Each structure stands twice: as structure tokens, then as C-alpha cells.
Amino acid sequence: MAFELATSPVQYKPADYKTEAHNDWCPGCGDFGILSSVQLTLADMQIAPHRVVIFSGIGCSSKIPHFVNTYGIHTLHGRSLPFAVGAKLANPDLTVIAAGGDGDGLGIGVGHFVSAGRRNVDFTYILFNNGVYGLTKGQASPTLRLGVKTKSLPQPNINDGVNPLLLALAAGFTFIARGYSYDVKHLRELIRLGIEHKGSAYIDVLQPCPTYNDINTKDWYGGDDRKDPQTGKALPRVYKLNQNDYDPMIGPNTNDAEIQTKLGHFIEKAMEWGERVPVGVFLKNDTVPSYDLRIAERIKNYFDAAPARRTIADAEGKPMADLAGFFEEVRVT
Amino acid sequence: MPLNQLSWMTGGAQGSGVDSAANIFAKACTYGGLHVYGKREYYSNIIGEHSYFQVRVAETTVRSHVDTVDLLVTFDAETVIRHGHEVASGGAIIFDPALRDTPINKLNTLEPQVTKPLLEKLRREELPATMAGVLKMAERRGVKMFPAAYDDFVNALIQELNVDSSRAKKTLNTLSVAVSLGILEYDFDMLGPALEAQFKGKTKVIAMNIKAAEKAYNLGRSQFAAQFPCKLRKVKTAERRLYLTGYQAIALGKLAGGCTFQTYYPITPASDESVYLESHEVFPLRNDDENGRDPETGSIVVVQTEDEIAALTMAIGAALAGARATTATSGPGFCLMAEGTGWAGMNEVPVVITLYTRGGPATGLPTRHEQGDLRFALHAAHGEFPRLVLASGDIDEAFHDAVHAFNYAEQYQTPVVHLVDKALANSTQTVAMFDLDKLRLKRGKILSEAELASLQNGGYKRFAFVEDGVSPRSLLGSKHGIFWNTGDEHDEIGHITEDPTNRVMMMDKRMRKLETAAGEIPQREKFNFFGDPNAPVTIVSWGSTKGAILDAMKVLQDEGIAVNFLQARLIHPLPADEFADILRRAKTTIGVEMNFLAQFAGVVREHTGIALQHLIVKYNGRPISRDEIVESVKNIVTKKTTSRKVVLTYGV
Numbered sequence: 009m010a011f012e013l014a015t016s017p018v019q020y021k022p023a024d025y026k027t028e029a030h031n032d033w034c035p036g037c038g039d040f041g042i043l044s045s046v047q048l049t050l051a052d053m054q055i056a057p058h059r060v061v062i063f064s065g066i067g068c069s070s071k072i073p074h075f076v077n078t079y080g081i082h083t084l085h086g087r088s089l090p091f092a093v094g095a096k097l098a099n100p101d102l103t104v105i106a107a108g109g110d111g112d113g114l115g116i117g118v119g120h121f122v123s124a125g126r127r128n129v130d131f132t133y134i135l136f137n138n139g140v141y142g143l144t145k146g147q148a149s150p151t152l153r154l155g156v157k158t159k160s161l162p163q164p165n166i167n168d169g170v171n172p173l174l175l176a177l178a179a180g181f182t183f184i185a186r187g188y189s190y191d192v193k194h195l196r197e198l199i200r201l202g203i204e205h206k207g208s209a210y211i212d213v214l215q216p217c218p219t220y221n222d223i224n225t226k227d228w229y230g231g232d233d234r235k236d237p238q239t240g241k242a243l244p245r246v247y248k249l250n251q252n253d254y255d256p257m258i259g260p261n262t263n264d265a266e267i268q269t270k271l272g273h274f275i276e277k278a279m280e281w282g283e284r285v286p287v288g289v290f291l292k293n294d295t296v297p298s299y300d301l302r303i304a305e306r307i308k309n310y311f312d313a314a315p316a317r318r319t320i321a322d323a324e325g326k327p328m329a330d331l332a333g334f335f336e337e338v339r340v341t
Numbered sequence: 342m343p344l345n346q347l348s349w350m351t352g353g354a355q356g357s358g359v360d361s362a363a364n365i366f367a368k369a370c371t372y373g374g375l376h377v378y379g380k381r382e383y384y385s386n387i388i389g390e391h392s393y394f395q396v397r398v399a400e401t402t403v404r405s406h407v408d409t410v411d412l413l414v415t416f417d418a419e420t421v422i423r424h425g426h427e428v429a430s431g432g433a434i435i436f437d438p439a440l441r442d443t444p445i446n447k448l449n450t451l452e453p454q455v456t457k458p459l460l461e462k463l464r465r466e467e468l469p470a471t472m473a474g475v476l477k478m479a480e481r482r483g484v485k486m487f488p489a490a491y492d493d494f495v496n497a498l499i500q501e502l503n504v505d506s507s508r509a510k511k512t513l514n515t516l517s518v519a520v521s522l523g524i525l526e527y528d529f530d531m532l533g534p535a536l537e538a539q540f541k542g543k544t545k546v547i548a549m550n551i552k553a554a555e556k557a558y559n560l561g562r563s564q565f566a567a568q569f570p571c572k573l574r575k576v577k578t579a580e581r582r583l584y585l586t587g588y589q590a591i592a593l594g595k596l597a598g599g600c601t602f603q604t605y606y607p608i609t610p611a612s613d614e615s616v617y618l619e620s621h622e623v624f625p626l627r628n629d630d631e632n633g634r635d636p637e638t639g640s641i642v643v644v645q646t647e648d649e650i651a652a653l654t655m656a657i658g659a660a661l662a663g664a665r666a667t668t669a670t671s672g673p674g675f676c677l678m679a680e681g682t683g684w685a686g687m688n689e690v691p692v693v694i695t696l697y698t699r700g701g702p703a704t705g706l707p708t709r710h711e712q713g714d715l716r717f718a719l720h721a722a723h724g725e726f727p728r729l730v731l732a733s734g735d736i737d738e739a740f741h742d743a744v745h746a747f748n749y750a751e752q753y754q755t756p757v758v759h760l761v762d763k764a765l766a767n768s769t770q771t772v773a774m775f776d777l778d779k780l781r782l783k784r785g786k787i788l789s790e791a792e793l794a795s796l797q798n799g800g801y802k803r804f805a806f807v808e809d810g811v812s813p814r815s816l817l818g819s820k821h822g823i824f825w826n827t828g829d830e831h832d833e834i835g836h837i838t839e840d841p842t843n844r845v846m847m848m849d850k851r852m853r854k855l856e857t858a859a860g861e862i863p864q865r866e867k868f869n870f871f872g873d874p875n876a877p878v879t880i881v882s883w884g885s886t887k888g889a890i891l892d893a894m895k896v897l898q899d900e901g902i903a904v905n906f907l908q909a910r911l912i913h914p915l916p917a918d919e920f921a922d923i924l925r926r927a928k929t930t931i932g933v934e935m936n937f938l939a940q941f942a943g944v945v946r947e948h949t950g951i952a953l954q955h956l957i958v959k960y961n962g963r964p965i966s967r968d969e970i971v972e973s974v975k976n977i978v979t980k981k982t983t984s985r986k987v988v989l990t991y992g993v
Binding site: 027057058063066073074077078079084087089090091092094095096099101120122123303306307313315320321325326328330331333334335 | 578624644836
């Protein structure tokens with residue numbers, strides 16, 4: 009069982025996933041939408057709070073574990089993924105979520121991001137993508153594009169931005185999605201799909217930083233600068249991938265030609281930016297075994313006796329391991 | 342040279358089977374009830390550079406290597422050239438006469454630092470600049486020459502067994518070992534099981550090697566044995582004994598200690614341990630099934646990570662979930678683990694780091710020995726937090742300390758650094774069978790779900806202020822046990838706070854755990870004291886120098902110099918009061934360690950205020966030998982040495 013289902017239909021309410029810890033995010037921060045999406049999703053899914061662990065790195069967004077009433081592990085800058093992977097492999101019953109900013113995950117932590125894809129451990133990674141390092145006063149993050157000059161940059165960005173969706177694909181993430189922090193309804197659906205996915209799920213969340221990113225603002229995503237001349241309504245840049253013309257599913261019956269076509273569409277949509285910014289599920293690949301299944305191939309009782317749940321000693325503290333066979337390999341008299 | 346006292350050495354190009362040869366010889370000795378100690382030296386290279394293996398054999402425990410060789414067993418020219426001068430007068434060299442004319446200049450794996458003085462010496466002695474010249478030089482010192490024409494054996498094998506020449510040539514190591522066993526007049530029947538152990542299950546290979554060995558053994562016995570005084574004889578023993586390598590002992594200790602999760606990133610000399618664990622990932626449990634034991638119910642998950650940062654942080658994640666989790670690395674990898682170590686200290690996570698030290702700084706001497714990381718192990722990471730650092734002196738201690746490390750980590754909920762070193766990791770030794778029955782796993786304060794449910798006063802607080810500093814743990818996933826961790830300073834449930842009063846209370850609580858540990862850990866796990874307390878000389882040391890010091894004490898005793906030895910095992914928290922007591926009573930104090938700064942002597946001074954009078958240090962990448970300890974201690978006692986610090990430099 010990946011998570012414990014409640015006995016009655018609604019045992020846990022959204023409020024059960026909230027804490028009293030003081031939240032010091034800036035007013036209007038995009039982080040709030042992601043926080044409520046996480047809380048609502050857990051309530052939607054009725055996962056008992058104690059079955060969930062949220063890992064984060066360092067930065068504004070990485071404070072999120074303190075605001076969710078689940079186990080919350082606020083780790084080191086860039087390191088949330090290996091911490092999360094360690095916990096999940098030690099106890100595969102946990103629902104493991106990693107969360108953090110784009111600087112954290114794609115700058116200092118990008119090596120772990122790529123390596124996580126190779127393993128396909130069953131966890132969900134939510135990346136708060138706002139193009140800046142907020143907590144250190146607005147330096148350019150790894151997703152900010154070349155030549156863009158956000159508010160506190162002394163010069164336009166001299167580096168180009170990395171495309172997290174393409175990187176996730178290259179790394180091997182088997183579920184890749186993008187959401188928008190001001191569309192909570194859509195985002196909570198993406199997070200649910202991510203958690204339900206058996207394998208490494210990456211959810212890129214466009215999250216305007218109202219304090220330091222004055223380029224990709226809520227108004228920019230919402231298209232406030234380009235109103236329909238007839239209706240006077242804004243023409244939003246963010247739009248949802250349509251199930252009718254974009255199918256993210258790769259399953260056991262998807263043939264090679266179809267996979268080629270799907271990956272082509274993926275790349276096309278992942279690179280779309282500027283006038284139109286797609287959100288939704290970009291990829292769901294169910295053909296790659298998750299890491300726990302790979303372990304269970306070698307350690308047959310892995311799920312019944314995972315590393316964190318083994319009895320290692322008897323009541324007196326004597327070791328349970330019987331190493332006679334290993335000693336025999338090196339015994340000489 | 343008396344019976345059953347031997348220093349044996351073989352060498353050759355890496356990849357040519359030097360290790361196999363030495364292990365076959367050593368195992369043949371051990372099967373006959375003899376004790377052995379093996380020292381392995383090798384380059385940071387896969388194929389071609391010179392490696393060598395010294396094996397000491399005796400009837401009683403051997404713990405160290407010596408600087409002389411009684412029997413040098415070679416099948417290439419370079420080994421003769423590099424080690425010819427180490428062979429004792431009265432000793433012997435087994436060599437391939439076909440290689441006599443190999444010019445020293447043509448061996449591109451020999452460094453100019455080796456060839457220049459050697460060629461100069463040969464010139465002075467008017468000898469040819471070839472392997473033959475080196476042999477002649479040794480012969481002039483009274484070393485016996487035992488030519489073994491390996492080609493003849495190989496050709497005979499090709500004809501008799503109808504094998505191709507490349508296969509037949511693979512018996513070269515066995516041939517050289519067999520010649521040496523013949524010379525030593527050792528029981529030939531001990532070789533069969535040694536070959537079987539080496540070439541597990543490869544029946545054809547074993548048969549071919551036995552066939553080859555017979556002839557070579559007979560050559561040694563009939564042609565050379567009469568000229569060589571040293572002999573090996575089987576002895577009876579009732580002891581159940583293991584012959585293993587340091588890293589194997591640590592790996593087995595981890596399994597015995599209930600470790601279920603190990604991470605690593607490949608690095609010399611630490612990764613051997615992880616590879617061993619991965620190849621032993623499933624095993625039976627005691628009494629685990631009344632219907633017959635399942636051989637695969639116990640297990641350890643071994644994860645090769647993308648780097649050492651991930652290695653430690655992944656182990657921490659597993660430890661938070663409740664696994665006994667660990668990582669193994671050496672200096673450069675531990676540098677990358679500094680931040681994670683601090684995080685584990687801040688969040689009171691029990692995690693064990695097995696640190697195999699090697700020559701530093703930077704890449705340093707990646708395959709060579711040093712104890713230069715002691716200060717780093719004590720201080721790695723910014724800020725102040727409690728940690729325990731323990732150091733093993735030999736293979737038996739390494740096994741037991743691997744268990745202690747997990748006990749300490751869980752009892753005091755903090756990172757534990759288990760310091761071992763290259764010399765210990767790669768040396769082999771016969772040791773008495775480990776007794777698992779005597780081990781006790783102490784998991785410290787872990788709350789069950791029922792205990793968590795029964796908590797009053799607002800429920801569970803992960804970092805509750807408690808007297809001994811050790812707040813009961815809840816494991817990830819436990820009902821009623823939710824907590825938060827953060828690298829920031831935090832309150833009792835784990836939320837960030839920068840409140841100054843809380844800061845002081847939390848710092849005090851964490852640091853108090855060291856006092857708790859110091860009070861609870863039994864003295865025998867903290868240090869060893871060997872020898873007569875009233876001896877006029879006290880040696881203070883730590884780590885793998887233990888063997889050389891203990892073996893040297895016997896020699897010194899025979900020469901009328903009584904020495905006692907204080908060996909530190911728990912480096913932090915250091916048992917300062919006990920150390921001060923011993924050092925105040927000591928007349929002459931000598932610190933021995935394998936680094937430039939005499940780091941441990943500094944730690945002793947820091948905690949006791951006592952400066953050791955003399956220091957013996959070594960940092961040329963080669964471990965201290967028994968002989969070096971004997972000589973340098975004698976020089977200090979007889980006042981031949983006047984400087985406080987003696988730097989040892991021997992090694993090939």
C-alpha cells in the first residue's frame with residue numbers, strides 16, 4: 009500500500025493539513041497557491057498526515073514543510089532529493105514529496121535532479137519556478153532567460169535559462185507536468201496525478217515572485233498587457249494542454265513510432281514560451297520500473313521488511329543477522 | 342631464521358595476479374594453523390604499475406609488517422629491482438632467469454627517484470644496469486639466488502594438459518608461490534584448498550594450477566630447500582579462525598550491527614566495503630522461520646549515489662525513517678559530506694560515517710596510507726554540534742566498532758564518524774572468530790505508536806528539553822509522532838525560531854549529549870592500555886599503528902626496554918581524565934601517528950593540558966613498521982635522538 013486510506017469517506021479535512029507555524033512569505037507570493045494545492049490534494053486523497061513526508065531544500069519556498077501538518081524535513085540547499093529518496097527507500101510505505109525553488113533544485117541541486125531521474129524512485133517533486141533567488145534578494149536563478157533583467161539585477165542576465173521540462177525528460181522522470189500557482193484547482197489535480205504516479209514525478213510550477221521578478225508577473229502570465237480589443241478582457245498567456253490534441257501517456261502498448269511522435273510533441277510544447285505558456289501533464293510514462301521494484305527483484309522481501317522496518321535485534325539486543333555463512337567464506341581453521 | 346617465523350613478499354604489475362598469489366600463499370599458511378598478517382601496496386592505476394604484498398607468518402598472532410624480507414618471490418623484473426635491497430642477508434630471491442638481462446632503463450614504470458640512485462649504486466659496484474646487476478648486489482650481501490625457469494613449467498603444462506599458452510601462463514603466480522612453499526618445506530596439501538578458495542568453482546583452472554604447482558613445489562624442495570634455513574610447519578589449533586581484510590571486517594560488523602541501508606560513491610580505499618556489502622546483501626536471520634530458515638530474509642539496501650553529498654544526505658533520510666543507515670568514504674568524499682554532517686548534528690539524526698583515511702590533501706596519495714584526517718573528522722562542518730569519533734586499531738576492533746558506531750549514533754542521536762585507514766582497510770590478518778552472541782544492539786530512545794499516542798501536554802515534541810539531552814525519537818510514518826526538522830535553529834517540535842533563549846537551551850541540550858555519552862560508554866570501548874603501568878616509556882597512539890606498536894613492544898621488552906601503550910579508541914569525546922591520570926604517571930611519553938602535525942598529540946594536549954615529550958610521525962604514504970617503532974623508540978630512550986619530533990621515512 010502506498011498510502012493509508014481513511015475508513016470513512018472524509019476523515020481528513022484540509023484544515024488537518026495546516027499548522028500554526030508563522031508564515032513569513034511576502035504578501036501576494038505565488039507560494040501560497042502551491043501550499044494550498046498541496047494541502048487540498050492531501051485532503052482530496054485522504055492520505056493520513058503521518059504517512060506523508062515533505063522534504064525541501066533552502067529558500068523561501070523550502071519553508072513549505074513547516075506549514076503543512078505532515079512530517080516536514082527542511083534540509084540543505086539543493087539536497088532535498090537525496091534526503092527524500094533515502095527516506096522512501098528505507099520505508100516505501102511513506103508518501104514522499106519534495107519541494108523547493110528553482111535555484112535550489114536546478115542550480116546547486118541540479119546533479120541530484122538528473123540522478124533522481126535515473127532511479128525513478130516513487131516520489132513527487134514540486135518545483136517552485138519563479139526565475140529568481142528570492143531569499144537572497146533577487147539574483148538570477150537557473151530558469152531565468154538570457155538577457156532578461158529582473159528588478160534587482162544590476163545587469164541583464166548573462167546566463168541562459170535551463171528548461172526544466174526538457175531536463176526532466178532527459179534525466180528520466182516518468183511523470184512530467186507544469187502548473188500555475190494561481191490556478192489551484194488545476195494544480196491540485198496535477199499534484200494528485202503526480203502522487204498517484206508510481207515513479208518519479210516532476211511538477212514544474214510557474215510561481216510569480218511579486219517582490220523580485222517584475223517580468224514574469226501574475227499580470228504577465230494573465231495577459232493583462234494584451235487585452236482583447238473587442239471584449240477588453242485580458243488574453244492569458246497560460247493555457248491548458250488539451251487532451252484532444254496532446255496525449256502524454258506512454259504505456260506498455262505504445263509503439264516506438266508513437267513514442268517518437270509523443271516525444272516530438274513534448275519537446276515542442278516544453279519549448280513554447282512568451283506569447284503562450286502551456287500547463288498540464290506533459291508526460292506519463294508507465295513503462296519504466298520504479299526503483300523499489302528494482303530492489304525487490306534482488307531483495308525478495310523488501311516491501312515486507314524494508315530497511316526502516318526490520319527487526320534487527322531480539323529482546324536482549326542480540327543481533328538477528330545470522331552471518332555464519334559469510335564467516336564460513338573467510339574461515340580458515 | 343627460526344621455524345615458523347617468516348617475512349614473505351611477492352610483487353608484480355597490477356593486474357598480473359599479485360593479490361591472488363599472496364592470498365594463495367597466506368591461505369595455505371592459515372590452513373596449517375599459522376597466523377599471518379598481510380600488507381598490500383598499490384598505485385592509483387588499473388594495469389601495469391607495480392604493486393606488492395608482504396605476508397608475515399608466525400605461530401602466534403602477527404599484527405604488523407617489518408622492513409626486511411626473508412623470501413622475495415618474483416615473476417617479473419621490476420619486483421627484483423624495487424625490492425632486492427629489502428631482502429635480509431641469509432634470505433633469498435626466487436626469480437625468472439629469462440629476465441636476467443632486463444635493462445633497468447627500459448622499465449618505464451620505475452620512477453627516476455628509484456632508478457637514479459640504483460643505477461649509481463650499480464655503477465659503483467661495477468655491476469650491469471639490469472635485473473642481474475641487482476641480483477648480484479643482493480648476492481654480495483649474502484642473499485641466496487633461486488632461479489625458477491617458469492617457461493619450462495608453462496611449456497610442460499601446454500604439452501601435458503593440452504591447454505593454450507595464454508591459459509598456461511596464468512599459472513605464473515601459482516608457480517612462484519609453489520616454489521616458495523617447496524623451499525619452505527611446507528605441507529603441499531595445504532595449497533589445494535588455498536587454490537580452491539581462490540578460484541572458487543572453476544574446477545579446470547584449479548586442476549591446472551595444482552598440476553603446475555606440483556612441479557614447481559618439487560623444484561623448490563629438491564633444488565633450493567637445503568640452502569634456505571627458514572621453514573614452515575603446520576601447527577595444531579583448536580581456535581576457529583578467520584582470515585580477512587579490514588574492509589570485510591567492517592562490512593560484517595555493519596551487518597551484525599543491524600545496518601540495513603548503506604550509501605556510497607566510488608572512492609579508494611572505501612568502496613571495497615560497499616561492493617562487499619552489495620555482494621552480501623541478503624542473508625538469513627536467527628530463528629527466523631520455524632519451518633526452516635529462509636536464506637534471504639535479512640538484507641541490506643546498498644545505493645551507489647551520484648556523489649558524496651547525496652551519499653550522506655540519503656543515509657540521513659533513511660535514518661530519519663528508522664533504518665540503521667551509514668555511508669563509507671575517504672577524505673575527498675568526506676569533504677563533500679561536511680554540510681550534511683552538520684545538518685545531522687543539528688537535527689539529531691543517528692547516522693554513521695565510516696571514514697577510510699588516505700594520503701591527503703586534495704587527491705593526495707589516493708592508494709596510500711595516512712592518518713591526516715583526524716582533525717577534519719573532529720571539526721568538519723561549520724558551527725558547533727556534538728559528534729562522536731571513534732578509531733579502530735585492528736581488524737577485530739574494526740568489526741566491533743562498526744557495531745558500537747551504530748549504538749552510539751542511536752543512543753546519542755547524532756552523527757558518528759568511524760575512523761579507519763588505508764592500512765587497516767587493505768591489510769589482511771588471521772583473527773579469532775567474531776562472537777555475535779556477545780554483541781548487543783542498543784537503539785536508544787525510540788517511541789512506538791502506542792507510546793506516542795499516550796503522550797500528554799500537547800503531544801509529541803521531537804526536541805523536547807530533557808536532562809540528558811537525548812529527546813525520544815519518533816520515526817517518519819509513525820502515528821501521533823509528527824515532527825519537523827530544519828537546518829535552522831528550531832523549537833521543541835522543530836519549527837524555525839531565532840529566539841535567543843530557545844537558542845541557548847537548544848544548544849545546551851544538544852551539547853549535553855556528549856556528557857551523557859562520556860558517562861555511559863564503557864571504558865573498554867574508550868581506550869586500551871597495554872603493558873606494565875610502571876614501564877619507563879609510555880607510547881600514545883590511535884588507529885592502525887596499534888599492530889606495529891604491540892609487536893615492537895615485544896622486541897623492545899626482549900632488548901630490556903619496557904614500554905606501555907595507551908591506545909585511544911574514542912577520540913571524541915576524549916576520556917581526558919583517564920588520559921591525564923595515565924600521562925601524569927608516565928616517565929617518558931611518546932606520541933606515534935601517521936601524519937605531519939602529530940594531530941592526536943595536539944588533541945591530547947588540548948584536553949589534558951599535557952604535551953607528549955616525544956613524537957614519532959610518518960607521512961610518506963607507507964604505514965609504520967614494527968622495526969621503525971623499535972628503532973625510533975630505542976633512539977629516544979638512549980637519547981640518540983635529540984629532536985622532539987622523529988620523522989620516519991622508510992617504504993617502497
